[in-house]
Amino acid sequence: MSSLPDVIALDGCPLTRGQQHGRQAAGRIAAFLDDGLARLDTFLGPDIRLSDLGQDIAAYGAAIERETPELYREIAGLSEGAGISMDEAVLLQVRRELAGFSRFNTSGDCTTFARTGEGAVIGQTVDLAGDLDDQVTLLKVRDAASGHRALVMSFTGLLGYLGVNDRGLAVGLNLVLAGDWRPGLPPYLAIRHLLDTCGSVEEAIACLQELDLASSRCFMLCDGKAAAFVEAMEGKLAVHRGAELTHTNHFLDPAFAPHDELNIFAQNGSRKRFEACRDWLASHDANREPGSYFDLFSTEPVRVKDSGNRAVEKTVASVVLDPVNRSLHVRAGDPFGAPTASFDMVGWGENRHECANA
Numbered sequence: 001m002s003s004l005p006d007v008i009a010l011d012g013c014p015l016t017r018g019q020q021h022g023r024q025a026a027g028r029i030a031a032f033l034d035d036g037l038a039r040l041d042t043f044l045g046p047d048i049r050l051s052d053l054g055q056d057i058a059a060y061g062a063a064i065e066r067e068t069p070e071l072y073r074e075i076a077g078l079s080e081g082a083g084i085s086m087d088e089a090v091l092l093q094v095r096r097e098l099a100g101f102s103r104f105n106t107s108g109d110c111t112t113f114a115r116t117g118e119g120a121v122i123g124q125t126v127d128l129a130g131d132l133d134d135q136v137t138l139l140k141v142r143d144a145a146s147g148h149r150a151l152v153m154s155f156t157g158l159l160g161y162l163g164v165n166d167r168g169l170a171v172g173l174n175l176v177l178a179g180d181w182r183p184g185l186p187p188y189l190a191i192r193h194l195l196d197t198c199g200s201v202e203e204a205i206a207c208l209q210e211l212d213l214a215s216s217r218c219f220m221l222c223d224g225k226a227a228a229f230v231e232a233m234e235g236k237l238a239v240h241r242g243a244e245l246t247h248t249n250h251f252l253d254p255a256f257a258p259h260d261e262l263n264i265f266a267q268n269g270s271r272k273r274f275e276a277c278r279d280w281l282a283s284h285d286a287n288r289e290p291g292s293y294f295d296l297f298s299t300e301p302v303r304v305k306d307s308g309n310r311a312v313e314k315t316v317a318s319v320v321l322d323p324v325n326r327s328l329h330v331r332a333g334d335p336f337g338a339p340t341a342s343f344d345m346v347g348w349g350e351n352r353h354e355c356a357n358a
Contacts, residue, residue, distance in 0.1 A: 005138045007343075009140045010140065010142065013073075013145065014071065014073035014074040015076060016077065017143075018073065018079070019080050021139075022082030023082070024081075028157075029156055029157045033091075038095055039132075040095060042310050060090060060094040060183045060184075061090040062183070064185060067193075075089045093157075097181055097215050099129075109249050110125055110172075110173065112124035112229075113245060114220050114244070116243045117224075117286060118324075120222055120224040121320060121321065121322055122164075122171070123172075123320045124162070124173075125297050125303065128313055129312055132155055136153065140348060142348075150165040150195040153328060159192050163192075164195070166345055167198075169222075170221070171191045171204065171321075172219075174218040174220070174248060175218075176217060176218050177262050178233040178260060182214060187219070194219075201223045205228060208237060213235075216231075217231075218231045220247060222323050223323055231252065233251075233259060236256075238253035246281065247274070249266065276302055277302055280299075290327070294331060294335055297315070297331070315335060317335075318335040
């Protein structure tokens with residue numbers, strides 16, 4: 001399925017932004033939660049109920065409140081605005097952690113690259129199970145206190161995933177698999193926190209060092225002048241900087257690689273996508289229009305085709321982030337033939353809103 005993403009404007013303090021989000025997306029959120037508990041039944045079984053996850057949700061909620069209290073208030077506002085319970089609102093933030101990750105995955109889970117200089121960019125596919133191509137959302141976020149803004153591509157009811165902010169920081173991500181996943185700050189919300197608070201690659205790295213992350217992930221960072229990827233596992237970070245970087249789903253840091261828990265089939269697929277992306281970048285100059293990168297995303301093996309099995313990953317979106325022009329370009333669904341939606345920061349978020357209960 002391919003369509004244009006829903007666009008949701010959030011402007012105010014954290015509680016107000018959450019209330020706005022909940023009201024604007026109430027119908028979609030209710031339908032998503034009613035669909036096998038946000039499609040978690042695909043991974044946790046057809047009989048899964050919210051009450052079965054209550055203890056885990058409470059632990060994740062406490063961690064989110066501890067690590068990012070402003071985002072926790074935004075989740076509380078989401079609950080109020082959408083008319084759902086706080087447990088349901090938290091579940092939408094930690095759905096990936098609750099679903100876990102299959103050690104028998106053989107398809108994909110995002111291909112990401114970054115380039116610096118005049119053609120600075122982060123580009124990536126978003127490869128997920130659960131048929132989430134119909135849940136793609138674009139959040140236009142503005143904070144009342146600081147006036148800072150961000151464009152965030154996400155999914156129904158989820159406050160963060162990837163994006164670019166008005167200070168010229170772009171953030172993408174890849175799944176990597178190692179160690180125990182446990183209650184902490186979900187990486188998706190960590191990315192939203194980076195976009196809310198950081199203005200450079202180095203600031204983002206410093207911020208990540210202070211966060212208690214719930215699960216392993218790789219963060220791709222670019223501010224135009226610099227780029228880095230940060231592999232994270234069990235409280236440890238490995239930082240690699242460069243003018244042009246590529247990452248898929250196997251660890252690249254030599255100290256982390258021995259801990260990689262991807263099975264051999266998934267590792268082989270990850271390496272094929274890594275090599276295909278790296279080779280394409282080597283043969284195409286960096287000074288390109290953002291839209292030209294969708295040619296890469298539309299070509300196998302970088303494009304992960306739909307197998308017809310909801311439990312198996314496929315490319316549900318592809319995104320180009322331009323940190324220089326503060327813009328985001330996205331194709332929701334299969335990038336081959338899907339329309340491109342482009343967003344920038346011109347003409348919105350310029351008026352201040354009074355905010356009570358900040």
